[in-house]
Amino acid sequence: MKTEGFRKRRGVVGMRRSAILLVGLAAACSAVRAEPVKLGVDVLREENFAAIEGRRIGLVVNPASVDSSLRPTAEILRETDRCKLVALFGPEHGVYGDEYAGVKVADRTDARTGLKIYSLYGSTRKPTSEMLKGLDALVFDLQDIGSRSYTYISSMRVCLLACAEAGIEFIVLDRPNPLGGRRIEGPPHVEKGFESFVSAMDVPYLHGMTMGELARSVRAREAPAYQKLRVVPMTGWRRDMVWGDTGLAWLPTSPHIPKAETCAAYAATGILGELGPISVGVGYTLPFEVVGAPGVNPEALARAMQEFWSTPKAYAQGALAERERFPQGARCPDGLRFLPKRFKPFYASFKDQPCGGVQIVIDPRRAGTLVEINFRLMEALGAPKFFTQSSVGEKTMFDKVCGSGAPRRRLAEGRDLEPMFQEWRTACAEFAEIRKPWLLYGE
Structure with missing residues (x-):
């Protein structure tokens, strides 16, 4: 019995030593991973x-x-x-x-x-x-x-x-x-x-x-x-x-990039923000993280972007607001969340006006194609009006930021965006080389 007790105690001690060793190894690995970034x-x-x-x-x-x-x-x-x-x-x-x-x-x-x-x-x-x-x-x-x-x-x-x-x-x-x-x-x-x-x-x-x-x-x-x-x-x-x-x-x-998270938000809404009939949160406490305008239904837009990522026109056509049968579409990629948001800008677009829209929460490690969010939001909100309600200067700046007039023409004509997105993905893969x-x- 004494021998049995000794073996048990020795076994416990051994397990403790193994645990300590594993913790030490984990800490060492963590230290290697956590090598400080030097600018x-x-x-x-x-x-x-x-x-x-x-x-x-x-x-x-x-x-x-x-x-x-x-x-x-x-x-x-x-x-x-x-x-x-x-x-x-x-x-x-x-x-x-x-x-x-x-x-x-x-x-x-x-x-x-x-x-x-x-x-x-x-x-x-x-x-x-x-x-x-x-x-x-x-x-x-x-x-x-x-x-x-x-x-x-x-x-x-x-x-x-x-x-x-x-x-x-x-x-x-x-x-x-x-x-x-x-x-x-x-x-x-x-x-x-x-x-x-x-x-x-x-x-x-x-x-x-x-x-x-x-x-x-x-x-x-x-x-x-x-x-x-x-x-x-x-x-x-x-x-x-x-x-x-x-x-x-x-x-x-810069004044409207107050935190690191704003960088991903800028990629997702900065192009859209060049046009007139929308606020992307510049003038509010969440620059580039919110998108909206007076009269937008926050819950419906959030649902359109979250659940019908590939067919966001459901919102523009009124299907979501009227709770009709929705067109089939894929959910948005992991790492993206669209939350209903009501906000009132303090300056810039729609100053002091109540706006409805979405707040975009992005995990930059996981989120899919950020830039496409600009165009999917425009499609959801009725793309043609973005150009009929924007000034010549705003449309010119939109083209300059895109580096081409093709995205504006496709959106204004209400054409399918997926072929354009696929062309971009192919060209970006080529640029990687x-x-x-x-x-x-x-x-």
């Missing part, structure tokens, strides 16, 4: 600013240009004695991030540091030779949101081309694509005649690339002789990471 600016500092040593530099920044501990890049470069920070350059919304979308920003002088601030969203969007005079390098450190129409990648492009013309270095401090590095979606090309600052690069609407990778594509496609591009890459970032996987804090990249030489973080 380009973090790596630059760790390497003792070797990439910019002894250089007079200009710096393209805004309030989201910080290191992983939230210290501003401008402050870091101003305080080091390894380089000389000469001037700041500001994109759309300005160096301070306090200007409204589309508003021209003037040059100024920073009151605290005395540094000259050149606007790249004012009288010019491309740095002039006078702005670059006396610089050895232009350093670019802006956080993108992953959508082609967000103008920071356009600013990067013209900065690179200006540096190529001036014969100076262009240095990109790389940052994550908040939607991850594998999501390639939406209108795949910018057609001739539709180039603009919201469609300056011929890449899919969601390109799945970082700013540094996009810079490599610009150099390869538009300035192949230019040999002074340098990308300071991140460490610890992988293509399967969305922002929530990075462990980094999000700072607003085209972009491989420019990638820095595997496939």
Whole structure:
């Protein structure tokens, strides 16, 4: 009996040791998975600013240009004695991030540091030779949101081309694509005649690339002789990471991108938001996360999008509101939820007017094709009216953001969207192969 008791005790001890070992192994594996993401600016500092040593530099920044501990890049470069920070350059919304979308920003002088601030969203969007005079390098450190129409990648492009013309270095401090590095979606090309600052690069609407990778594509496609591009890459970032996987804090990249989750919402509703008879939450507390207008039935629209994803015209035809038999259709993809929502914008479209619509909840790791949501919502709400009730300027901007007039024509004519979506998917799969030489973080 004593032997039996000893064996039992020894067995218990053994199991405890095994459990402790397993916990330890799990913790070790977790530690490996949780390798911190270091931004380009973090790596630059760790390497003792070797990439910019002894250089007079200009710096393209805004309030989201910080290191992983939230210290501003401008402050870091101003305080080091390894380089000389000469001037700041500001994109759309300005160096301070306090200007409204589309508003021209003037040059100024920073009151605290005395540094000259050149606007790249004012009288010019491309740095002039006078702005670059006396610089050895232009350093670019802006956080993108992953959508082609967000103008920071356009600013990067013209900065690179200006540096190529001036014969100076262009240095990109790389940052994550908040939607991850594998999501390639939406209108795949910018057609001739539709180039603009919201469609300056011929890449899919969601390109799945970082700013540094996009810079490599610009150099390869538009300035192949230019040999002074340098990308300071991140460490610890992988293509399967969305922002929530990075462990980094999000700072607003512009007034209506207040949190990381807004990046996916912008992809889902930003194109739709260019048109007149709809609010996408700009002017409310949930920019790009809600879609609606006066007179919309929230419950019916939510049901149309949630349960009849492939046939959302059920709402436009009144079938849902009248509780008639619904046309057959597939449910929306996992990772997407459409919730009934009533809201009243504080400014912008439908200011102070009660609106009905939906709130879109997105899991960026799982959700299907985000960009298609723009067009499925338009179909559900009666696509033709979006163009009959929009101004010429709004329709022009819609085309520019799409990079083509074809989506507008198809929607206005009430034609089936699925063939267009399939064309996009095929072209995006082709782009996944085209972009491989420019990638820095595997496939």
